[in-house]
Amino acid sequence: MNFSMRPEKVVTSTMHDRLAEWGHLLENCGDKPSRKGVHALRVVTLRLQAEFERDLEDLPRASHQAQAMLQFGKLAEKLRRALGPVRELDVWIGKLRDLRASLSHGGEYVPRTTQQNVRGIERLEERLKRKRRSAEKKLVAEIEKRGRRLVKAGEEIETALSGCLFGEESGIAEELAARFRTVRAEFPTLDEANLHEFRKRIKMVRYLAEMRGSSDPAIGQIATQIKKLQSAIGEWHDWQALAQVVHSGHHAKSKDLAELLQAIARESFETALSTANSVTARMQGADLEQIEPSSLQHRSPPARSEDDWAAVEDRKLA
Template identity: 85%
Template sequence: MTSTMHDRLAEWRHLLEKCGDKPSRKGVHALRVVTLRLQAEFERDLEDLPRASHQAQAMLQFGKQAEKLRRALGPVREFDVWIGKLRDLRSSLIHSGEYVPRSAQQNVRGIERLEVQLKRKRRSAEKKLVAEIEKHGSRFVEAGEEIETSLSDYLFGEESGIAGELVARFRMVRAEFPTLDEANLHEFRKRIKMVRYLAEMRGSSDPAIGQIATQIKKLQAAIGEWHDWQALAQVAHSGHHAKSKDLAELLETIARESFETALSTVNSVTAHMPGADAEQVEPSDLQGRKPPAWSENGSAAVEDQKLA
């Protein structure tokens, strides 16, 4: 087993233990990221492994447990991001100038009310996360240990041609979304996460791969910015307080502007995706090699895995 994989699994177990004790904002984010990266790496190699092999079964079992963990981590992480964005927005309204207009003051109060609401929900989600780790923690750890036992000779495929493969994977997903709109933009973002994490894990050894990771991360950040503001606007709209309407309108305006920025970023990254000089893999060569979806019984479903 490579030291990189060993270190990643060790980090995963350490963060799992920490979050089971106290799910801090940084800890939840770090555990979610390392879980996604491990899934991305295993999904890539599952495409070429016989499903009956010990390695494939260990990967599938880890994927099943990782899905349970991510479902518990997701809401906590989401609340952390929303609370942070509201805090920044409130700060910008307060410090935008010496004079704070009445409309801004109302929005500040609306933000404070919404923050209180989200913090309360975050505490509830945190308790559920701790309970989930306590309930399934031994299974999570066993799945990680089984991976280490079965993947003593684990490698991320051949080093040559990876940049070209990653570009082809990106192009294949992009081709499945010829027209992006508010209905499918977030789904597109989830679908390209595997490419990003694979690129990040290999970027330190190849500048071309590092550039691919940087560009996709930039793209995902822009889409994520829009999705978070859109979600916050919907939460504000659901508020029963009459003054929530003003805040919802402000958040909707920010969301619309973020949507335009996201589309522009997608087009720019797609047009300038690096790797033209790398050994190319055509998208058609990857057909039939889509990543598996982790099912409850540990087997792979036919539909694509959707990293959230």
């Protein structure tokens, strides 16, 4: 959102709609954190964080708008951290359910090892469901504790932005591609030690692209490619985490299941690396202007004195 003094446009209802959706989801999760509700609230929260992080680049830190964004960001980060464990457990339980179903439909004859793995998955599912209930209680308590402050912060954001005028933006596709390449350059070699961190670092680009992709096919393609990459990395990370959970149990009966999950994780890792290479190549493709990763200055900032500008804290989205 490139703020300026030009009167061509005012802040649209899009932000109002996103904040209204966020408030509705927050209220629902405070009552009953369902799987879909938790996922939806987490996504909307991350999108708002991504948008405000980008907006802060064009605002003086002392401005009312920047302060409102920073306050919302601090509270949203705490909410996101409470949502994370619940969402992660939901994903793990779903993956185990699907794996168990695939192993259980192998015909009339089921090898003993497969039977043991199915029973091991059932036991692990029950463990994770218990953890999920515990994490759900913590999430409800967090929302109850900070809910009013979160809602108030959202209202202050709307008030702060209601009078803002901003000019037209251009070159968003090139900016997002450059942001991706900037992050990618920080990870010249992707491996098991840094692949998940790389996934977290490119989330901002994805969410910004998704919020603008409906109006520009090039931006929509960026969103599609990064989502594809994040999904592949997330698939590997989830199977790796599940394999570690089983391995850390040190139960003899879980040995075969741990080996199965480790094998799935290895295959997923190779897929993730392949996807990372192909997506990186596409992001450097001829459809997007070839610009250097450091060239992010196509947006014309508002006319302000140098003293007004302050460095924005590096808040990584996870």
